[in-house]
Amino acid sequence: MKNLIDKIYDLICRASCEIPEDIQSALKKAYKKEADVSPARQQLELILKNIRIAEDRNQPLCQDTGALTFFVSCPRNFDKAAFRKSAESAIIKATNDGLLRKNSVCPITGMNDGTNIGPGSPMIYWDEKASKKLEVKLLLKGGGSENVGVQYSLPDDKLGAGRDIDGIRRCVLDAVYKAQGKGCPPSITSVCVGGDRASGYAEAKKQFLRKIGERSKDPSIAKLERRLLSEINSLGIGAMGLGGKTTALDVFISVLNRVPASYFVTVSQMCWACRRRKASL
Numbered sequence: 064m065k066n067l068i069d070k071i072y073d074l075i076c077r078a079s080c081e082i083p084e085d086i087q088s089a090l091k092k093a094y095k096k097e098a099d100v101s102p103a104r105q106q107l108e109l110i111l112k113n114i115r116i117a118e119d120r121n122q123p124l125c126q127d128t129g130a131l132t133f134f135v136s137c138p139r140n141f142d143k144a145a146f147r148k149s150a151e152s153a154i155i156k157a158t159n160d161g162l163l164r165k166n167s168v169c170p171i172t173g174m175n176d177g178t179n180i181g182p183g184s185p186m187i188y189w190d191e192k193a194s195k196k197l198e199v200k201l202l203l204k205g206g207g208s209e210n211v212g213v214q215y216s217l218p219d220d221k222l223g224a225g226r227d228i229d230g231i232r233r234c235v236l237d238a239v240y241k242a243q244g245k246g247c248p249p250s251i252t253s254v255c256v257g258g259d260r261a262s263g264y265a266e267a268k269k270q271f272l273r274k275i276g277e278r279s280k281d282p283s284i285a286k287l288e289r290r291l292l293s294e295i296n297s298l299g300i301g302a303m304g305l306g307g308k309t310t311a312l313d314v315f316i317s318v319l320n321r322v323p324a325s326y327f328v329t330v331s332q333m334c335w336a337c338r339r340r341k342a343s344l
């Protein structure tokens with residue numbers, strides 16, 4: 064148990080303080096694209112400096128250390144209750160050590176018990192496999208980017224969005240355009256087409272585990288991802304909404320079957336501080 068707590072603690076620490084290589088390299092590319100003296104270049108320079116300082120000092124990348132979501136791939140008959148207990152102990156220790164902000168409050172009273180533990184916190188998604196391996200992925204997602212997530216029900220007359228590829232496209236562009244600088248771009252825009260109200264958000268959020276440049280296996284969806292990335296970056300919103308060439312680092316789209324009566328397009332945004340880590344335990 065102690066060993067598992069230590070490993071989860073280490074995962075939290077690395078997730079909170081270090082940006083994955085692919086995100087860092089996408090931010091560097093975005094920086095190089097901007098004009099020498101421009102607000103966008105300045106913002107990206109600050110972001111890159113922030114990343115270096117956090118890693119050097121082993122300190123959180125952002126004051127909002129986000130909501131914790133674990134995606135656990137485990138053997139059948141795995142003791143899930145024991146894992147949750149270990150995860151909770153690791154979270155409490157990481158919170159006491161300042162690696163996580165005291166970030167989980169009662170929705171009604173706003174009371175914060177300072178542990179980061181409570182109903183829905185942490186969120187754990189399970190995937191049972193025949194293999195004996197335990198693989199844990201952790202996502203830390205800040206409130207600013209979570210707030211600009213939006214779900215559309217098609218058809219949408221105001222957007223002129225029907226139940227087709229162009230309708231999906233209109234929803235995604237509308238969500239990004241309305242967010243402007245909120246949610247700390249450059250962002251990763253993640254989309255679930257289909258599913259129901261709940262599964263749409265869960266599936267969209269799961270896409271943040273994909274690496275930058277990892278295209279959908281479905282060629283028509285991959286084509287839409289590329290098209291939307293280019294269209295979003297032509298909006299000129301830029302880093303932190305101050306104008307610029309990179310508003311999105313990537314666009315990920317996933318699809319879920321739906322009932323014929325519903326057609327949801329769910330858009331979730333991840334800020335530049337895309338904190339994801341995985342470990343085989």
Ligand code: SF4
Nearest residue numbers: 125205207208247334
């Ligand atoms: S949206 Fe992301 S970068 Fe912005 S304050 Fe929240 S966690 Fe930090």
